[in-house]
Amino acid sequence: MSLELRPRTAQAPGPEVLFSAAEIAARIGTLADEIIADPVMVEAARPPLAVCALRGAFMFTADLMRALSARGLDLEVTFLQVASYGSGTAPQGPVTLLQDTDSTAAGRPVLLIDDILDTGHTLAFLQTHLRAQGATGIVSTVLLDKTERREAGVSADHIGFDCPNVFVVGYGMDADGRYRGLPYVGVL
Numbered sequence: 001m002s003l004e005l006r007p008r009t010a011q012a013p014g015p016e017v018l019f020s021a022a023e024i025a026a027r028i029g030t031l032a033d034e035i036i037a038d039p040v041m042v043e044a045a046r047p048p049l050a051v052c053a054l055r056g057a058f059m060f061t062a063d064l065m066r067a068l069s070a071r072g073l074d075l076e077v078t079f080l081q082v083a084s085y086g087s088g089t090a091p092q093g094p095v096t097l098l099q100d101t102d103s104t105a106a107g108r109p110v111l112l113i114d115d116i117l118d119t120g121h122t123l124a125f126l127q128t129h130l131r132a133q134g135a136t137g138i139v140s141t142v143l144l145d146k147t148e149r150r151e152a153g154v155s156a157d158h159i160g161f162d163c164p165n166v167f168v169v170g171y172g173m174d175a176d177g178r179y180r181g182l183p184y185v186g187v188l
């Protein structure tokens, strides 16, 4: 069975561009500079562990790790998966841990990487979880910050872009499983 690829056309244009691939690449470079200079990273007694929150942050994590590596910081990475959205576009209840990390953060600083900071419940949950694992410090970074919708009293240490209150897809993020592979962040 062959995969039928349909080029985007004027008739099927795909999600509108909010942040282009070039804008994301440029911002990730400066974000990597900021993260490397973060006091928690600079003063770490043990090598920091990168923790990627699946699934939405996988592409951001890959590009950020390449940018950090190009600047001389090679991090070990691990993954965990949380859920609060289901197949909808709004949180559907408390954050639950679907899959935990396979490397413990005990005794190490963590670079926590997520796609979007929205109500803040996910980041608050992850920070509590990693502290309970014994992380000595947490530096958090998100590609997008939707400040308008904040409910939990949290903020990320390093933010890619401020994001308007719209449901976004692409660059790892989905709408019911679609659009994760788009190289840009778009709005449906």
Ligand code: XMP
Pocket (backbone or CB within 6 Å): 053, 056, 084, 085, 091, 114, 115, 116, 117, 118, 119, 120, 121, 122, 123, 166, 167, 168, 169, 173, 174, 175
């Ligand atoms: P909270 O509300 O806990 O949400 O800060 C963070 C998580 O919710 C997901 N999220 C989105 N996913 N498009 C998406 O594809 C969006 O516009 C969006 N807003 C929130 C995301 O998984 C994030 O980690």
